Amino acid sequence: MSQTVERRPLTRPAPPVRRSTPSVLAPGATAAVWALGAGLVTVAVPVLLVWATDSRSGSGAAAAIRAAGQLWLLAHGTSLAVPGGVVGLTPLGLVALPLMLLHRAGRHCTRSVAVPGLRAAGQLVLAVAGPYALAAAVLAALTATTAVRPDPVRALLGALLIAVLGAGSGVLREAQLFQVVRQLPDQVLSLAVGAAAALGVLVAGGAALAGVSLMLHAGRATTLAGAAAPGLVGGVGLLLLGVLLVPNAAIWGMSWIAGPGFAVGVGTSVGPFGSTLGPVPAFPLLAALPGGSVPVWLGVLTLTVPLVAGALGGMLLMRRRSVASAATAALEASLLGPSVGVLVAALCAVSGGPLGGGRLNAVGPSPWRVGLVVALEVALPAAAAAAAIVVHGRR
Numbered sequence: 001m002s003q004t005v006e007r008r009p010l011t012r013p014a015p016p017v018r019r020s021t022p023s024v025l026a027p028g029a030t031a032a033v034w035a036l037g038a039g040l041v042t043v044a045v046p047v048l049l050v051w052a053t054d055s056r057s058g059s060g061a062a063a064a065i066r067a068a069g070q071l072w073l074l075a076h077g078t079s080l081a082v083p084g085g086v087v088g089l090t091p092l093g094l095v096a097l098p099l100m101l102l103h104r105a106g107r108h109c110t111r112s113v114a115v116p117g118l119r120a121a122g123q124l125v126l127a128v129a130g131p132y133a134l135a136a137a138v139l140a141a142l143t144a145t146t147a148v149r150p151d152p153v154r155a156l157l158g159a160l161l162i163a164v165l166g167a168g169s170g171v172l173r174e175a176q177l178f179q180v181v182r183q184l185p186d187q188v189l190s191l192a193v194g195a196a197a198a199l200g201v202l203v204a205g206g207a208a209l210a211g212v213s214l215m216l217h218a219g220r221a222t223t224l225a226g227a228a229a230p231g232l233v234g235g236v237g238l239l240l241l242g243v244l245l246v247p248n249a250a251i252w253g254m255s256w257i258a259g260p261g262f263a264v265g266v267g268t269s270v271g272p273f274g275s276t277l278g279p280v281p282a283f284p285l286l287a288a289l290p291g292g293s294v295p296v297w298l299g300v301l302t303l304t305v306p307l308v309a310g311a312l313g314g315m316l317l318m319r320r321r322s323v324a325s326a327a328t329a330a331l332e333a334s335l336l337g338p339s340v341g342v343l344v345a346a347l348c349a350v351s352g353g354p355l356g357g358g359r360l361n362a363v364g365p366s367p368w369r370v371g372l373v374v375a376l377e378v379a380l381p382a383a384a385a386a387a388a389i390v391v392h393g394r395r
Contacts, residue, residue, distance in 0.1 A: 028127025031105035044068035077158030085357025093244035106170025129163035198313035206254030221287035255365035272299030306377035314382030333386030337379025345371025
């Protein structure tokens, strides 16, 4: 008896449908153009107001617009070649403008593109930073004149760095990817917390010193401001420029507290144990410079600020760590010194720069000197405080 078996044709499963991932180039470029345009308009409005109300100005509107573009480039760390020298001192308060706009642009374009992980976030950030940096280089070429010539390479690199920082923070926040920081080793997180606290104390101390010194020399600042006879709008512009330079002044004050001090020209030095000054620009904020020698007790007293910063950083580090040996605690806390020293050196590097040629070719603190001294001043009290906490905990 035979049976017939019906053979059915084998069917292969259908291949999975691949969904096309939307390109990040268009949203990134749109966000870059928006951040660039908003920044240029924000800078151009006060520049045009000052130009329109200054009867002594013989330049046209095109020159004022080019000046606004050059000021925008200066906010991105671009150096400006001028007759006889280079202007490379960046008002750090002005850097906050592109950072804020790029942060907002990064958050906005993240809402239209899926960002499931860090790789996708990096692609989106580069999609914003690339066009932004290229546009800055083009703007450097367009705003160049016979008197002022922005450096296109510095414009490209500076804008790229600012865009990565600003747009990157916006993308990570909107995509809720900051939580990956929690996956770092506990030792790294503890070191970061301690270093941030120590750096905060140093910068706050420098800001307080600069503010108190400016208040004590308020009369001189008023005289310098009135000597230029800027008028109402020009006076507001002068005040705004002073406000934009407040972060620079805070970092210079921090370098003064640390000991090495800073320079306001070639061959000059301003420090807690002596100052050598020549003629300085008639700018109201510079009225805070000491007119003579500083009492020795004041210099010694201010040197306690880095020691307090190191001790606080060491204490916060040990609060997050469970270390049984005082020697191990001291060793881990001593790493705060080089960590904070590197951060301080970076701040000193971006806070200074040339202001033309001649004597003003060197303005600001020396990054390596201040960084090295701060590293030593923070490491020792941090190690002592950490060891003391461990020993006290045993009792």
